[in-house]
Amino acid sequence: MTYELREQYDVVVIGGGAAGLNGALMLGRARRSVAVIDAGEPRNAPAEGVHGLLGREGMPPSELLEIGRGEVRQYGGHVVDGAVTSANPTRDGFAVALADGREVKARKLLVTTGLVDRLPEIPGLAEHWGKDLVHCPYCHGWEVRDQAIGIVATGPMSMHGALLFRQWTADLVLFTNDRLALPPEELEKLKARGTRIVDGPIERIESEDGRIRGVRMANGEFVERTVLATSSRMEARAGFLKDLGLKAVEHSSGAGEHVPADPVGRTEVPGVWVAGNVTDLMAQVGAAAAAGAMAGAQINMELVNEDTAAAVAEYRAG
Template identity: 65%
Template sequence: MTEQLNDSYDVIVVGGGAAGLNGALMLARARRTVLVIDAGAPRNAPAEGVHGLLAREGMPPGELLERGRAEVRQYGGQVVTGEVETAVRDETGFGVTLADGRTVRSRRLLVTTGLVDVLPDVPGLRERWGRDVVHCPYCHGWEVRDGAIGVLASGPLSVHQALLFRQWSADVTYFAHTRPAPTGEEAERLAARGIKVVHGEVASLEIVEDRLVGVRMSDGTLVSRDTVAVATRMEARAGFLATLGLRPVEHPAGVGEHIPADPTGRTDVPGVWVAGNVTDLSAQVGPAAAAGAGAAAQINADLIEEETRQAVAAYRELLSAGSR
């Protein structure tokens, strides 16, 4: 294993999570030279295990990534630690500069840098994130089943989130916090499912002996809860793409910012693909990995088209020279 970079690669993959590693695996198996640059800050690092991923159920996130890195290297791919600072495009491809000053070139880019979860400013949320503060029922629902679950209203999908968590527990409380209390059809849907609504601002989470015991309201009231679910604002980690003219835009669902792309992961900048949470904010590990593989196949096909055009031009020139 080496951190020494070659001068150039067929593809640089920026981000070494499930999407990036699966994309790199596909490219390496396609006999492409591929470099994965990973900053080492996976979104799911606080979680005890990955869930909903066939044959890897409950595996610690770090172990999953370590296995993935080993598989990429098995086929000749290179994985290094680093953070991309800028990327520029010219006639022959891309020039990438890392924060430590290293530079490298590639013909194509696959960006899989994921997202950042922006939590409401409530004391205790960040400290308990990934433990007894969760966001996704499909990731954590089984583990918190039949417990007392609180849903902290934080965005346009919070009522939907409360209705989802109701599938795993009959004891769900919706905290309106600083958002308008549900009215009309939303209020009716919550009431019909037995979800209690608590009005007023949440002051903090109550932690006793490293365990969440409840939600403290601004009036001092403590509402006992075992788990708090919160829909974060999700923002793509892609600042370095600005030098390529790619900037995050607001997601149509109003839940954050993402890098837009077509269904194959192709962006508006020729030669740049995206996969995973940087473009699909709701993708779990399985769909993110699948998107990485799909984008990699498209990149390989794009390179084959380029190489075939070049081969045809050279072939025609050879025939022309032979006829003179």
């Protein structure tokens, strides 16, 4: 079943991942008119399954989203395909413009557009993302356990990754790639646990039959690996918010850019809320969904207060 956008909603949710759908679910159950506008670019699309999510362990991401869409529609919410290009303030809320020329108005906005992963610019690396190039041991560690894993360093946080991935394999190599300087005490930790350190720049990643075969160093050395792990620079999808005066800023961790918000998702722009990876770069699916639910409940309470204030004013006038 498909839905056309109406002209006006209580809430428009921009982004149809776990955070957006769970926020819309809460709002729909609160009898709010809500529309979810989804551009169809989920961050976890390359992954075979969602992991670490109780009750949905191993489910393909697309299947999880389809279930979520059905649940939102069950409570009267609209879920539509479309890319948002801008959002502007109006007298009563916001006007949201889509790339195909449609426009929709809302009293409140919930932004759950997620993020984009910027990978190290190493030839042959990006095409393996989400398959045999992974980033999170809690998301992928079990699936690559006991394999020959290589950590491609991008900065100081890569030491953290090397310590973690050792839990899933004894055959671990850390490629510093001229991005990570290890002090003696950190080197000692790695060597004590049998992790090999390979210094120097990486020239390319070599593959065979679509799978990683190993890492070719700039000095000609070849190191066989079947799985690589690296950290991306994470950048919130938030460019369309610029007309509201809201933009992504550098995260305190140095991991990328996010849209700041308070603990329940309220941004510095009144009426605009965020949830999921657009604000919490490290959130897994369960945490993103929970944040969406919290934001949805908080938005409903704000609308309740506004409706109540309007009713009181009318009551007094009458």
